[in-house]
Amino acid sequence: MKRKYLSLLLAVVMLVTCMTACGGAGTEDSSTEQTAGSGEKILRVATQDPQVPLDMQLNTYSNIMKVTDNITESLLTTNSDGSLEPTLLTGMPTLSDDKLTYSFELKDGVKFHNGAVLTSNDVKYSLERLVKKLKMASLMDKVEGYDAFFNGEADEMTGIEIVDDTHFNIHMSEVYTPFLSVLSTPYCAIYPAEACEAAGDSWGMTELYGTGPFMLKSYQTGVGVELVKNPDWHNGDVKLDGIKYTFIDDSNTGLLEYQKGNIDVVYMDASLYPTYANSDIKDEIHTFEPFGGYYMSFNVKDIPEVKVREAITYAIDRKALCESVLFGTATPASDFLQKGLIGYTDSLEQFEYNPEKAKELLAEAGYPNGYDLRVTVNTKYPTTLTIATALQAQMKEAGINVEVEQVDSSAWTDMKANGGVTCGISNWYVDYNDPDSMLYPVSDGHSDLNSSFWHNDEFKQLMIDGVQTDDETERQAIYQRADEILTHEDFAVAMLYNETLFYLKKPYVTGFEVTSTYRTMFANTDIVTE
The missing domain is CATH 3.90.76.10 (Dipeptide-binding Protein; Domain 1)
Structure with a gap:
């Protein structure tokens, strides 16, 4: 069982949680009065309906984690x-x-x-x-x-x-x-x-007991989740009396509810950021940068020539992709590891768009008249189709003729398992703050999950060495070298970009942040009504 493959699902949920709003001081006043008038401090959060048990051992979706992190x-x-x-x-x-x-x-x-x-x-x-x-x-x-x-x-x-x-x-x-x-x-x-064993299938639905700062009061699919303060929390008292999660799948509805003052915290899709970046709610927009990003994954059986994979790398205009296609909310990336993870370095070449160099590399690889590339995307995730379509136009200048193949989730899964994806658009996010978690999908024995079939003896040994030492200096050198092999020597993947993600928070909500591993904990959160 491959432990981190489902992080892709988590990352996609992060992308599709698109809720935002615009509102002025009047909205804030009405919301504050409502909260204060209730006699309790109840934080109101908008999220998508998971429609499955609130159990991270069963499902890895981020909208479940946003709730269970507090239970x-x-x-x-x-x-x-x-x-x-x-x-x-x-x-x-x-x-x-x-x-x-x-x-x-x-x-x-x-x-x-x-x-x-x-x-x-x-x-x-x-x-x-x-x-x-x-x-x-x-x-x-x-x-x-x-x-x-x-x-x-x-x-x-x-x-x-x-x-x-x-x-x-x-x-x-x-x-x-x-x-x-x-x-x-x-x-x-x-x-x-x-209690967990006795609850059986009810665990995470009608019963869920933890040791955290809040307790499950109710969970109704199609409605929401209500949590109440745990009066016996081992780590002390919390400032909130409870948390109310409202399930809002439609982005327009989420926007209206935030605007009306019925929601205190809401996650915003990056595509909406340019609209509200200079609005009267600009100071309510907050960001975080998850450890992970998007990249092109290559099946090295179908594309065995390193120079072809290198040519594809130079045929990508990362800057245009981030600024024009992704609304300026992403950062071009040429390395798999990013700043904040052991192994990151700014010494590796940051690939610029160079279609002429790509043509030269293709000619050296035996393709002087151009190259045909099939890029397969899962229609369940529209972001990957957007990226593939942009790359199709960019790569044409380098003589690379991209065919974008769209398949449904069932076909995608089968093709991945059988090595039927020549080139795909993938994303990956860490489960824990360590380069081993980030490099897992491309490590030996697991790269077949991405139809890659890539193997490098030195890289494999580095991945072994990296988890057998706790010396940070040694680990820095190990993972820096591993990234260099992956992205700058074997070109087993072509990194595209790292994301910036957004959420809105009313000014009277204090004391929390979303971390780079997407943990959202409200133990120190307060609602300040004065």
């Missing part, structure tokens, strides 16, 4: 700067000298929302449940006993050892230094074993 907690939290801090633990875990055993101590007396006390058994249950539910199972694939448990040959993962109610060890089958970052993801949320 459930993982053992650790990744901060916006990439650092880790203990959440349900007394301190950071200790690591054995051979780097194969992590030892943990839970905070004493932490309670789930149903009153059950958190124990080591809940941790073991939750991490094993993650494997059983399959979606993100291989987040645990370096834990001792994973294979036997995943294949149904064992009843437990032997690598998760319960010492007592508050102490447990996790034994690794091999050194994997990003493991603590893995444990900070929402997929590794800790559930109360007895």
Whole structure:
């Protein structure tokens, strides 16, 4: 099971959550009065209807995570700067000298929302449940006993050892230094074993108990979610009395609701940014840059010549793509790793649009009269079609004749699995703040997910070396070299751009931000009515 392939779905949900509005001081006043008059501080957030259980072990959509981040907690939290801090633990875990055993101590007396006390058994249950539910199972694939448990040959993962109610060890089958970052993801949320097991299919629908600052009051598909303050939160009191998520799938409706003052926080599609950037709500627009981006993925069986792939790289006008097609809301990118991730460097060439050089490279590769390229896109995701159409026009100047093939999701999945995509438009976003998470889709053994079939011995060894050291200087050199091989030597992919994403927040809402891993937590949020 490939743990991060579904991050593509998460990224797409990020793109299609297109809600915004324009309004002046009158709107803010009416909203503030309404909130204050209720006697409670209820934050009102617009989001899309997931129509599935609120369970990140079952579904990886970002609109689920925006809710569950405030209900459930993982053992650790990744901060916006990439650092880790203990959440349900007394301190950071200790690591054995051979780097194969992590030892943990839970905070004493932490309670789930149903009153059950958190124990080591809940941790073991939750991490094993993650494997059983399959979606993100291989987040645990370096834990001792994973294979036997995943294949149904064992009843437990032997690598998760319960010492007592508050102490447990996790034994690794091999050194994997990003493991603590893995444990900070929402997929590794800790559930109360007895209640979760008893709830069955109701978990995430009518029942969902975590240890977080807010508790699930109701969840109605087609309507929304209501959360109330957890009065016994182990990390102290929160300022909000609750959160009300309203499901609004139509962007125009979301805009009107924000304009009327019925919504406090709403995510805005990048295509709408130019319209409102200079409006009277410009100061309510906030941005964040997720770790990830869009790129062209090549099937190296269909395009075996490195010079052809290099020619395609120079035939892309990234600047025009970002400024004209993407409304100035994206940044041209030539490297897979971006600033903020270990391995990023500004020393690699940033590819300029050079159709003449592309022609020369094609001629050297044996194509003096031009090259025919089929680019396949999934019609479910209109952004990829927009990009492919723009590239079709750009590449014509380099003698590359692009045929844009549109297929539905079913055909796309089959073609990917069977290597039928010669060239595709892909995107990728990290599950945790580490270059291993970013480079995962193109790493050896997984690139077939993108119909790539690319292999490089040095790159493969670098990916192994990168997770077996925790020395940041060493890791910087390792992943910098890996990116260079991927994007500037083998041209296994052609990076296109990194995104800037947008949300609107009323001025009276304080104390939160959306992180580069798209985590949205309201524990420190307040509504200031004065």
